[in-house]
Amino acid sequence: MDFQLYDSLSRSARPLAAADDKELRFYCCGPTVYGPAHIGNFRTFILQDVLRRSLEALGHKVRHVRNLTDVDDKTIRQSREEKRSLAEFTAHWTKRFHEDCAALNLLPPHVEPAATAHIPQQIDLIGKLIDKGHAYRANDGSVYFRVSSFSDYGKLSRLKDREILTGRPGSADDAAGPVDADEYELDSAADFALWKSRKPDDGEVFWPSPWGEGRPGWHIECSAMSMAYLGETFDLHGGGVDLVFPHHENEIAQSEACTCQPFARHWFHSAHLMVEGRKMSKSLGNLHTLDDIRARGVSPAALRYALLSGHYRQPLNFTWETIHSAESALEKLRKFRRQLADSAGDTTAPENGGWGSFSPVAAALADDLNTSAALGAVFRGIREVDATSPETAAAAIASLDRALGALGLALAEEKPSAAIPADITRLAEERWAAKQAKNFAEADRLRDQLKAQGWTTLDRKDGYDLEPLA
RNA sequence: GGUGAGGUAGCCAAGUGGUAAGGCCGGAGUCUGCAAAACUCCUAUACGCGGGUUCGAUUCCCGCCCUCACCUCCA
Structure with a gap:
């Protein structure tokens, strides 16, 4: 069956197909593992999962890669606050993420590459971009992508139709606060970091590179890892709409400037989840996690x-x-x-x-x-x-x-029946006996008692079932 | 301000140039001592407002109102 999927680059529904006619190569931007994922994150991951499952159910073969961002400002900052190593910190949240995914019946991706495990690939890519004149080194040791060197820049997010870019690259991302323009010698405010030189706030988180100690910028990992596992051109790239700009735009720039090949052939962006009509945010207190949902007695399947x-x-x-x-x-x-x-x-x-x-x-x-x-x-x-x-x-x-x-809605497994405490069983037995004796007043009294303790009884002709109240 | 998405019955939400899926809620019946559960059935003059095109628009075009998102933290 022909599978139509809207492509946000061409802004039209197009048949989704594997370039090699064998296996659809699908890359998804995964979580930053610095805390529990929220239900909005899961909307995106579930949609990607359903896309994969649907394709597979219709006879297509899919190779699914989803990365883990395990180094960035948030992970570094948070791990330092908790006085844990970055690796220990991210391992903890990665495990939690996997548990949540399993509860939500998400298929594990075929490959789940972590950014810190692919530093050489990222350095290699940055080196090539410098060689080709698409990137330059600032005098603090950081390396930036020169946006003006890539004429297609903005094709995904229609940047040309937007207002002129303002602001400073990395400023919101920089714990040290606003930076002195002279220090960075940026060619353009739109240029973005490929490699960030080591800062005191980074603690022990740094890697050696031809440009000195530091760590990769925000976007380069996805270019490096998608190429490593899916090739320079692959079939489908997915993520939330908020990633369109700048993340995906920058991925395209880095990748296509380096390889001179199209990056992803098809883009799959999922819209955001709202909560009670509003954007989810910490300040509104509506940033629910899977645990919050379960605490309300709602099943992950629901x-x-x-x-x-x-x-x-x-x-x-x-x-x-x-x-x-x-x-x-x-x-x-x-x-x-x-x-x-x-x-x-x-x-x-x-x-x-x-x-x-x-x-x-x-x-x-x-x-x-x-x-x-x-x-x-x-x-x-x-x-x-x-x-x-x-x-x-x-x-x-x-x-x-x-x-x-x-x-991904498997119904085969029965709901695990909660263990029934002995005193509840005894109450229910007494009630059943009273009912059989047509002592309905007593039976109803006992039923109320059960209810008060959180149980309800469902009568059949020949007996009853006990169920916990929702 | 720029860009994008949207306003469909009490709620959520598809969809279509010829009079509108589905779910939830609600109601009725069966059953029951009464309930609950289950099963069966059912309801609703729902397409933001004003124009236009058309034989005909909720569906296309224009204007307006309102909501939401993105515009270098963000799935």
């Missing part, structure tokens, strides 16, 4: 569902009502699947079944990753499912799983 409920190019408004809605919708799907499983019994479907009544899900995903329409198609699909025999039920499960699998 978060994933909620983050897929809108189209990726549209800002999505996250509210607690939305996520409650997602939890309910997901529970409806789980129940439906359980019923199918009951009907199917031991019968299993052949491996290579199709999408069945869920083929519109595939069509929606292949049409610019329309997850919202895909979710709608899932619900329309379940109405059309034929489960009149174990065989058809088994086939329906297979096609449902295929559709939900493309969205």
